[in-house]
Amino acid sequence: MTRGNPVSGAEIRDALKRVLESEEFRSSPRIKDVLRYIVEKFLDGRPGDINETIIAYEVFNRRGDDPDSSGSVVRVTMARLRRKLSYYYQSAGTDDPIRIEITPGSYAPVFVRVGQDQTDAGGEAELPGTPMPGPANNGPVRRYRYLIAVLVLLVVASGFWIAESFLHEKHRRQYAAEPEPMPFVAVIGVDHEQNVGAFGRRFQMTLTSDLAKLSALRVMASGPGGSEQLLRMPLSEMASRFGLSHFVTGVHVLDEGGFELDVQLQETTTSEIVWAERYTGQMDDLDGLLEKVVDEIASALSVVVEPDEIKRIALGHSDNRTAVTLFSNAMRSLYPPDQVGRTRAAIDMLLEVTRLDPEFAGGYAGLSLAHAQLVLYRHSDDPDTDLKKAVDYARSAVEVDANYGFGHSALGYAYAVGGDRQKAVVESYRAVTLEPSDPITQMRFAAVLCLAGRHQEALRAINETLRLDPLKPRTPYRNLRGVILYNLGRYQEAAKSFDENVALDGPRATWIQLIHAMSHIQIGDEREALNLLNQVVGKFGNATPDYWLDIWLTAPGSAEDAKRKLSAIGWNDVSGDG
Structure with a gap:
């Protein structure tokens, strides 16, 4: 169906091509397949094939599946298609002469000629291949458009290079200054x-x-x-x-x-x-x-x-409620991260999330985080393979949705575990700029900054985390704050932050208790330090105490100083035979 003056088949194909080749649809193959299918069926004169059952069968290969499940997949994808079309025509496609619309409650496409009187709705589309009169002498105009397009591309490419070059300095400036008051x-x-x-x-x-x-x-x-x-x-x-x-x-x-x-x-x-x-x-x-x-x-x-925030809000949801619920359960299963059984269970759930909704970036980002945790906590049978999976899955998340903060956060975490701290900081900062009020994103940024030895910036990020999420008691925030304060040599404050976590019944991983104990050693409270250390003797598994001290105590000389002082008080598990 068309609205306004008749639209030819050639114009419809051109409108479809513009949409399918756009940035908004580049990384959404399933949504592209659905749009291509319904437009081609319209052009073939077979509107009867544009229904939920046949789309499920022909596009999604749902043969013999439960009808409710198949219908849900189609409805979810159509809802996302409508949102993507709406955003495309508000941004890159704003000057397209023909627009494709899909009315809620229907799967059949409607073709609208832009800039003409819309009162005579309901006209028939021209047969495919029927020529329509076009504007005369438009060659020079098109040539100017091509020249302008080339200039724009050159400017964009230069701007991207400059942005990459200064991104490192930009976030350093942001976390060096006090935040401006805002609602x-x-x-x-x-x-x-x-x-x-x-x-x-x-x-x-x-x-x-x-x-x-x-x-x-x-x-x-x-x-x-x-x-x-x-x-x-x-x-x-x-x-x-x-x-x-x-x-x-x-x-x-x-x-x-x-x-x-x-x-x-x-x-x-x-x-x-x-x-x-x-x-x-x-x-x-x-x-x-x-x-x-x-x-x-x-x-x-x-x-x-x-405008980019509007896009992130409009396109950031998965409409598949089953996938979203399973994703939430998987993310809960990833904590505490030192329990390998929970991590492997999360991987199984997240693989199912990607099957249920391949266009949901959260499934890939979660898989990245899980494989990185296997490596960091030394639970991996093949660290090189798991680290590669962590990076590849995070890149897939970013490809599916470049504006998804968790995707960049997961990629930063994977880079950090692999030892590439510079890339880790850049990706983690991108995540913060995309979702500045998300406390988990801020916490991961703080952790990456700490691993990179940038402790003052890390402290600012973890303080922002606690400001954004002050009411949840059983979080790792205060532990990470303690680690950062320790690296800054502020041992009294570090011990207090760790003690607050204990009072709130927060997480108490073995390596956290190790650095908690070190903070008490540094302030002269060896009795409390030994009490904490004796609770974790022999519980370090594959990751020895030395390993954790080297990972998290990144201030110059801090890890070696801690090892010497642990040895001086006679604690033997530091040798790694636990």
Whole structure:
């Protein structure tokens, strides 16, 4: 079907070619296959083949599968296709003469001629090959366009080289200066009038994740425990204790397949409700609706949303709920990282995630992290192969979605484990710029900076991590902060940070207790140091104490000093025979 003046088959093929060759669709083969299929069926005069069952059979090779499962795969891919088309025509395809649209609820393509009266909708497309009159004397115009395109490419190439050259210095400057004041928002979640909590959790996690991609504000990490604490807290305490300027909350009502959602943004210092809105829709529409909520919140806070941030929000979701749930379970299974059984179980889950949704970069990034952990914790039977997998999977994540922060973070982590600290810092910084409010991304950046011996910058990054995620007790943040402070020679503060982690029942890996003990040795508390060390004697497995000291104590002479002092107090496991 076409809207506006008739569109020829040649014009439709040209419109399809433009889309398929664009940057937005370059790394999405499955979505490209679906778009190509529905357009070709339209051109072949077989619109009856453009339905869920036949697409599942012919495009996805779903033969004999459960119909609900097959239909879900098609619906997920079509939803992503609509979003990608929408973004393409707002960016690279803004000047395309013919646009391809797919109306929600339908899989059949609609072809729209841009810049002409759209009131006579419903016209028939011309038969393929039928010529349409075109503008006269357009040769010179096209030549100028080609010249301009070449100049633009030269400028872009030069700009890319310059950006690569100065990226290292740019993030050094960023972490050397105090951050500028900006809105700090918490998404507390939504209350519900029915006993259904999954919707509220999905709202909170997705909205927090989307807001975390904006560079002009910061958002506190989400979580049901944190929400409960904030809800019991006076607004003035939110502001004074955590520096929160605003919070988002609301109420929702669910019915069969749909929802009604009231959302509001409130200021903590004045209690003023600065924005409120009511939304209704179907469950499948929630991710798209939350993109509108992000835009409304940014507008209410007078925050500028950059075009690339709009893209990251619009294209950053996997619509396959099974894949997303499995991905979340796999990421939980990766911790604590010193338990090899959990890591291998995570790998199995993440391989299934990539099968369920090959266009979801999270599956590949998670696999990269898992294989890197096998190498770092010396659980790998073939470290060279696992390290190569870690790098390759992370590169696949970046190829699928170059704007996915976790992909760059995983690649940075893989480089760090492999010893290429410079590349590790660059990729980890890219991750932070893409998702500046994500505490895990900030934590990995801090770890990579510490491994690279850049401890002052690492301290700034881990302090930002704790600011963004202050309410979760059982996190590795305080341990990493202790390691960084130790490298800075601030042993009293290091011991305090480790002790705080113990008081909060945080993770206590063997190598963490080793450096925790060293911090007490450095402040003259040998009794507490021996107490900590005796708890981990013989528990280091394949990774000896010397190995961990060499990995994490990167200040000049720090690792050798620690080994000497451990030997001086008579602790024998330092030789590595544990």
